[in-house]
Amino acid sequence: MSKLSVAVIGAGYWGPNLARNFRSSPDWELAAICDLDRERAQRVADQVGRVPVVTLLADILADPEIDAVAIATPARTHHDIAIAALRAGKNVLVEKPLAASRDQGANMVSVAAELGLVLMADHTYCYTPAVLKIQELIASGSLGDILFIDSVRINLGLIQPDVDVFWDLAPHDLSIIDFILPGGLAPETVSAQGADPLRTGKSCVGYLTIPFGDGAIAHVHVNWLSPTKIRQMVIGGTKRTLVWDDLNPQQRLSVYDRGVEIDRDSLSSSERAAATVSYRLGDTWSPALPETEALASMAGEFAQAILGHRAPRTDGRAGLRVLSILEAAHRSLGIAGASAAVYSAVPEIPEKSEIPEMITVEVGA
Numbered sequence: 001m002s003k004l005s006v007a008v009i010g011a012g013y014w015g016p017n018l019a020r021n022f023r024s025s026p027d028w029e030l031a032a033i034c035d036l037d038r039e040r041a042q043r044v045a046d047q048v049g050r051v052p053v054v055t056l057l058a059d060i061l062a063d064p065e066i067d068a069v070a071i072a073t074p075a076r077t078h079h080d081i082a083i084a085a086l087r088a089g090k091n092v093l094v095e096k097p098l099a100a101s102r103d104q105g106a107n108m109v110s111v112a113a114e115l116g117l118v119l120m121a122d123h124t125y126c127y128t129p130a131v132l133k134i135q136e137l138i139a140s141g142s143l144g145d146i147l148f149i150d151s152v153r154i155n156l157g158l159i160q161p162d163v164d165v166f167w168d169l170a171p172h173d174l175s176i177i178d179f180i181l182p183g184g185l186a187p188e189t190v191s192a193q194g195a196d197p198l199r200t201g202k203s204c205v206g207y208l209t210i211p212f213g214d215g216a217i218a219h220v221h222v223n224w225l226s227p228t229k230i231r232q233m234v235i236g237g238t239k240r241t242l243v244w245d246d247l248n249p250q251q252r253l254s255v256y257d258r259g260v261e262i263d264r265d266s267l268s269s270s271e272r273a274a275a276t277v278s279y280r281l282g283d284t285w286s287p288a289l290p291e292t293e294a295l296a297s298m299a300g301e302f303a304q305a306i307l308g309h310r311a312p313r314t315d316g317r318a319g320l321r322v323l324s325i326l327e328a329a330h331r332s333l334g335i336a337g338a339s340a341a342v343y344s345a346v347p348e349i350p351e352k353s354e355i356p357e358m359i360t361v362e363v364g365a
């Protein structure tokens with residue numbers, strides 16, 4: 001079967017990882033690397049071997065042999081590049097976060113749907129063996145109903161010029177939670193508290209609280225100022241609790257057959273309050289995980305979605321749900337951490353006439 005053809009746009013920090021994985025994918029032909037900075041693009045082309053280098057996005061979009069683009073440029077440029085690519089008939093993979101605002105993301109989702117093209121968000125963690133296993137365990141009922149999720153993603157991070165720590169790091173946690181929860185993550189409200197103790201002008205430490213489901217809650221802690229790196233998620237269920245420590249390759253996942261027992265269904269709330277809870281103390285086990293690179297699986301999923309004319313696992317709507325929560329978190333920061341409403345994430349598909357005209361992307365702007 002012939003391969004699909006893809007160009008990678010953006011050859012900075014993350015673009016080379018996409019280029020390497022598309023280059024080695026059985027599904028893809030890497031057609032070109034595009035960056036405003038020719039030297040940067042050339043370096044990546046040399047690393048992956050004999051790939052044309054382009055500085056004009058228009059040249060990629062005008063090439064009828066190219067089926068798709070993978071956008072690894074800064075978030076503020078995602079919307080315009082993606083819309084131009086969709087309008088040129090290309091399927092689009094976009095790095096996280098999908099766009100710089102919810103409105104932009106909604107427009108991208110609408111245009112892709114209208115044109116019948118695949119729009120996929122590179123929510124990389126959703127393609128890791130650990131997250132796939134967590135999703136499988138939750139879907140199979142192994143953890144029971146989810147009661148809480150506690151996610152910590154902290155390290156000494158680069159203070160980004162254009163985004164705060166929520167927009168930089170929390171897309172990872174939010175996309176993972178969205179993926180592992182049956183039905184996705186669609187809270188009505190969120191609250192966020194941020195701190196900027198170094199006076200950088202943006203939150204460097206962030207705490208995000210997300211009520212979801214029937215009384216359940218998720219908490220996300222993101223931080224650029226921590227000298228120790230922690231990548232940990234605890235997922236508590238009515239049957240079992242799972243701990244994911246992404247920095248412990250020997251035992252990334254631990255499933256604890258321990259928990260608090262209380263009959264949630266048959267007792268009234270006053271009876272429940274008075275009832276004695278009991279603690280179940282069982283075994284701990286660690287699921288075996290295959291060693292596969294997330295971006296290789298992600299590239300495969302992008303190809304299968306295009307060939308199968310179906311939505312990919314992390315489609316534009318998943319990216320939009322993440323943007324909706326990030327925007328609500330931003331509003332919550334502005335009201336001292338009070339709850340802010342999360343606006344409905346899924347746009348109506350507009351009539352053709354409502355879709356904005358082709359956007360010219362100023363390469364070099």
Ligand SMILES: NC(=O)c1ccc[n+]([C@@H]2O[C@H](COP(=O)([O-])OP(=O)(O)OC[C@H]3O[C@@H](n4cnc5c(N)ncnc54)[C@H](O)[C@@H]3O)[C@@H](O)[C@H]2O)c1
Nearest residue numbers: 010011012013014015035036072073074075095096097124
């Ligand atoms: N999935 C992940 O785990 C992960 C990790 C890191 C970064 N990212 C995401 O990847 C994206 C890029 O981040 P980065 O750290 O690589 O940024 P970067 O600044 O290192 O690189 C961006 C590159 O894009 C180029 N560029 C900018 N506008 C362009 C345009 N119009 N046409 C062509 N090239 C253009 C720049 O010259 C630069 O080389 C961001 O959205 C970021 O959030 C994702």
